[in-house]
Amino acid sequence: MDLFRPQAAPAEWLVIATAVAALAVTVPRRVWLLARNAITIAHEGGHALVALATGRRLQAITLHSDTSGLTVTRGRPTGLGVVLTLTAGYTAAPLLGLGGAALLGAGLVTLLLWAATALLLAMLVMIRNAYGVLTVLVTGAAFLLVSWLTGPEVQALFAYAVVWFLLLGGVRPAFELQFRRRRGGAPDSDADQLARLTHVPAGVWLLFFHTVSICCLIGGCRWLLPF
Template sequence: MDPFRIQAAPAEWLVIVTGAAALAVTVIRGLWLPARNAITIAHEGGHGLVALVTGRRLEAIRLHSDTSGLTVTRGRPTGLGVVLTLAAGYPAAPLLGLGGAALIGTHRVTLLLWSATALLLALLVMVRNAYGVLTVLLTGGAFLLVSWLGSPDVRSAFACAVVWFLLIGGVRPAFELQAKRRHGGAPDSDADQLARLTQVPAGVWLLFFHVVAISALIGGGRWLLGL
């Protein structure tokens, strides 16, 4: 199976139905809580990837059953590297969704599924707790199973559902963080740590997270819908 081979575009009805399903999963609390693990995987993976790119030492990633996560890096406590690493978490899921939408929009569903599987395997190497290992294995296993055994229609449906969820679900965490901060919670959030490092208010960083997520949703949605 050639991952660079052009596949047929997903049917318009399939794109719409999977988008509606992703929206439902995002807004219905009982569905959101377990599904949010996928956003956490992307969030912590974003921290880890940027840490490596900026020359920091990535020591561990932990994913917890309450859908929180932790990425431990070593390096200078100040400077551009640590700022970029901290800033990468919240935008990671929306930007991954945007990239996935671009691949679907150019009819490369198989490349999307294989790329996602490779990223999950790379992440697995750095996960240091049992729940995290199980979560990443199950997620990677789903991608691998669909990639190898799914029909073209199944692969397209799965890819569209995943990308829509990264785009739509990627918008919600910044709003959750904003609500927590409004009530005095999350004093060590990414936004608050960034504020202490850069002297830029945490609210500005929150606005940055919102702008990236919403822009990615708009751009990715246009690609998926062929607009």
């Protein structure tokens, strides 16, 4: 298996169809409540990856059935490391989507699928609750089965659908947080914790999350769309 062998992109209408399919699981509330688990995996995985990259000690990750999650790290309670770790949550899914779009733009479908599988397996080691283990196992199994048992065409369609979902689904959580905060909820959200650490208002951090997700969506479209 050559991870770096380029694959031809699907037909134009199939690329657009995968975008429509991703949108169909992002917009309707009932479907989104289930699909959002995948965005939570990316969110908490982003916290974990940046925590390790900045020298913090990763202790545990939990994923809950209400699509919330928690990543516990140990290290200095202030400083750049903890700020970057908190910033990584809401930006993780859009940035992963952008990276995936770049790989698909280069035709590297196989590399994308196996990289995603490896990240999920690495995350599984740190999951500390049953629902989280189940969620990551099911997600990882989907990538593994598609990678092993399907042909290049199906693999490409699956990869495009996943990347579109990360890009489109990565936009919605920041808006959900904004609405909760307007109603007085989520007092310990990532934006509020960042505000307390940096003395920069939570609204500015929300604007940052919005900017990253929308810019990633625009950039991803340039790689994915056939025109």
